[in-house]
Amino acid sequence: GESVGLHLPTLSVQEGDNSIINCAYSNSASDYFIWYKQESGKGPQFIIDIRSNMDKRQGQRVTVLLNKTVKHLSLQIAATQPGDSAVYFCAENRGYAGNMLTFGGGTRLMVKP
Amino acid sequence: GAGVSQSPRYKVTKRGQDVALRCDPISGHVSLYWYRQALGQGPEFLTYFNYEAQQDKSGLPNDRFSAERPEGSISTLTIQRTEQRDSAMYRCASSLRGGHETQYFGPGTRLLVL
Numbered sequence: 001g002e003s004v005g006l007h008l009p010t011l012s013v014q015e016g017d018n019s020i021i022n023c024a025y026s027n028s029a030s031d032y033f034i035w036y037k038q039e040s041g042k043g044p045q046f047i048i049d050i051r052s053n054m055d056k057r058q059g060q061r062v063t064v065l066l067n068k069t070v071k072h073l074s075l076q077i078a079a080t081q082p083g084d085s086a087v088y089f090c091a092e093n094r095g096y097a098g099n100m101l102t103f104g105g106g107t108r109l110m111v112k113p
Numbered sequence: 114g115a116g117v118s119q120s121p122r123y124k125v126t127k128r129g130q131d132v133a134l135r136c137d138p139i140s141g142h143v144s145l146y147w148y149r150q151a152l153g154q155g156p157e158f159l160t161y162f163n164y165e166a167q168q169d170k171s172g173l174p175n176d177r178f179s180a181e182r183p184e185g186s187i188s189t190l191t192i193q194r195t196e197q198r199d200s201a202m203y204r205c206a207s208s209l210r211g212g213h214e215t216q217y218f219g220p221g222t223r224l225l226v227l
Binding site for chain 2: 031032034036042043044045046049051089091093099100101102103104105106
């Protein structure tokens, strides 16, 4: 069925390296995408979002890329730090379906010191 | 400022009992959402409100689940005649407005039905 999914369930990187977390979506009607970070025992924390009329958006140490042609979303984290270790979820908002978010299954990022 | 708060943080109940989970959104936020999250999974939509009006309840699993937000602020998710399969983390989120607005999540209520 239509869903938001992730290619890699676990990503292990060395501290200081750049991280790339990928996400595929299948609904071409989705027009808003969000990345959340979830640390153990906490609720999802907003990282960055992007609307479908954009290809790239940058934040502090994070960049989200959207490729609508292949329905692919990625989160790039520059100079990954131990504090970045968490589970990362991408989520989509299908504008026609209201305000609910549809989440993928998550990717666990592990940063090695 | 204060974020989304939820209570209780943990709830253990026996099968067949009713439970009420509370969400206190960020002050001034119009939209309030309920999600359920299984371990290792992303949150799954249950229902949402704009002010006191329930806009979408398509994600509620069955008629044992209900939600209300009578004064457009605090919301309660009620599960009647709980079953073991209801055990999960229940999360609340709020956003300033509906549409493409950031949803801020609370810490969740862990429900365990014995």
